Amino acid sequence: MDKNLLGTNVVTQIGILVHDIEATTRAYAEFFGVDVPEIIISDTVDKTNMEYKGKTSPARCRQSFFHVGGACMIELIEPDHEPSEWRDALNKNGEGVHHIAYEVEGTDEKIRLLEKNGMPLTQKGDYTGGRYAYIDSTADLKVMIELLENFKK
Amino acid sequence: MDKNLLGTNVVTQIGILVHDIEATTRAYAEFFGVDVPEIIISDTVDKTNMEYKGKTSPARCRQSFFHVGGACMIELIEPDHEPSEWRDALNKNGEGVHHIAYEVEGTDEKIRLLEKNGMPLTQKGDYTGGRYAYIDSTADLKVMIELLENFKK
Numbered sequence: 001m002d003k004n005l006l007g008t009n010v011v012t013q014i015g016i017l018v019h020d021i022e023a024t025t026r027a028y029a030e031f032f033g034v035d036v037p038e039i040i041i042s043d044t045v046d047k048t049n050m051e052y053k054g055k056t057s058p059a060r061c062r063q064s065f066f067h068v069g070g071a072c073m074i075e076l077i078e079p080d081h082e083p084s085e086w087r088d089a090l091n092k093n094g095e096g097v098h099h100i101a102y103e104v105e106g107t108d109e110k111i112r113l114l115e116k117n118g119m120p121l122t123q124k125g126d127y128t129g130g131r132y133a134y135i136d137s138t139a140d141l142k143v144m145i146e147l148l149e150n151f152k153k
Numbered sequence: 154m155d156k157n158l159l160g161t162n163v164v165t166q167i168g169i170l171v172h173d174i175e176a177t178t179r180a181y182a183e184f185f186g187v188d189v190p191e192i193i194i195s196d197t198v199d200k201t202n203m204e205y206k207g208k209t210s211p212a213r214c215r216q217s218f219f220h221v222g223g224a225c226m227i228e229l230i231e232p233d234h235e236p237s238e239w240r241d242a243l244n245k246n247g248e249g250v251h252h253i254a255y256e257v258e259g260t261d262e263k264i265r266l267l268e269k270n271g272m273p274l275t276q277k278g279d280y281t282g283g284r285y286a287y288i289d290s291t292a293d294l295k296v297m298i299e300l301l302e303n304f305k306k
Contacts, residue, residue, distance in 0.1 A: 004186035010222030014167060014253065016295050027293040033157035069163030070223020074253075095295040097250035100167065100227075140180040142169050142248040 013101035059084035166254035212237035
C-alpha cells in the first residue's frame with residue numbers, strides 16, 4: 001500500500017451504533033459527569049446527497065458527541081429504517097463500535113486509493129461544511145473506517 | 154452515577170481483537186505508512202496474577218500498538234486459548250473493537266464504583282509498571298471499557 005495513504009494517523013471519532021440514542025447519550029453523560037449534549041438529526045437527502053451501495057437513500061440518523069481527549073470524540077448514532085450502512089450494520093452486528101474516523105483532504109482521491117487497496121466504499125454523503133465516506137476496511141483492519149473532510153472556509 | 158466517575162474522559166486505547174496478529178499488524182503498518190511494530194507477549198500468570206471471572210487463569214495474549222493521535226493508541230490483541238475475556242469475546246463476536254481504555258488512578262476503588270453502577274469487572278491483571286481491568290459496560294455504554302493504571306515511579 002502507498003505510504004501514509006490517508007495523510008494522517010489521527011483518530012477523530014469512534015462511531016458507536018445504538019438502538020436508543022436518548023438512553024445511551026444519557027448513560028455517557030452520566031459516565032463522564034458532563035451535561036447531556038444535544039441530539040442532532042442528519043440532513044434530508046436533498047442536502048446530504050447520500051448514497052449507500054451506489055444508490056441514493058433518504059436514510060437519516062440521530063447523533064450525539066462526547067469529547068474524549070485530543071482531537072477524538074465518541075459519536076453515538078441511531079439510524080432510521082431506510083437503507084444505510086448504519087441500519088444494516090446495526091441489524092447484523094447489534095449495538096457497538098462501528099467505525100473509526102480519520103480527517104482527510106481530497107475524499108474522492110482517498111476513496112479511489114482505498115478501493116485499489118481492497119477497501120471499498122459503502123456509503124457517502126454531505127453535511128454542512130463537509131462530507132464523509134464509510135470504507136469497508138474490515139478484512140484488513142478489523143473495523144470500518146470513516147473519512148471525514150471538513151471544507152476549509 | 155457519581156460525577157466524573159473515572160476522573161478522566163480521555164481515551165488512551167482502542168482495543169481490537171484479532172485472529173492473526175502478524176497479518177493485522179502488517180496491515181495497520183501499511184495503512185499508516187509506518188514500520189511494523191514489535192509484537193509483545195503478555196507475561197506469565199506468576200507475574201500477571203490474571204483473574205478472569207474471579208478465577209486465576211494462565212491466559213496470555215500477543216499485542217501490538219499504533220499511535221493514533223494525542224494520548225490514544227490502537228491496540229491489537231491476539232489471545233491464546235486459555236480462559237480469558239479476550240478469547241471468549243473473540244469466539245462470540247469475532248474480530249473487531251473490543252474495548253475503549255481510560256487511564257485511571259486507584260483501580261480497586263474504580264472497580265467498586267463501577268460495580269455499584271451496574272458495570273461488573275470481568276478480568277484483571279498486572280503488567281510491568283501497572284495494572285488493568287476490563288469492565289462489562291456494554292449494557293449502558295455499548296462497548297467494554299478497560300481501566301489502565303500506570304504506577305508512578
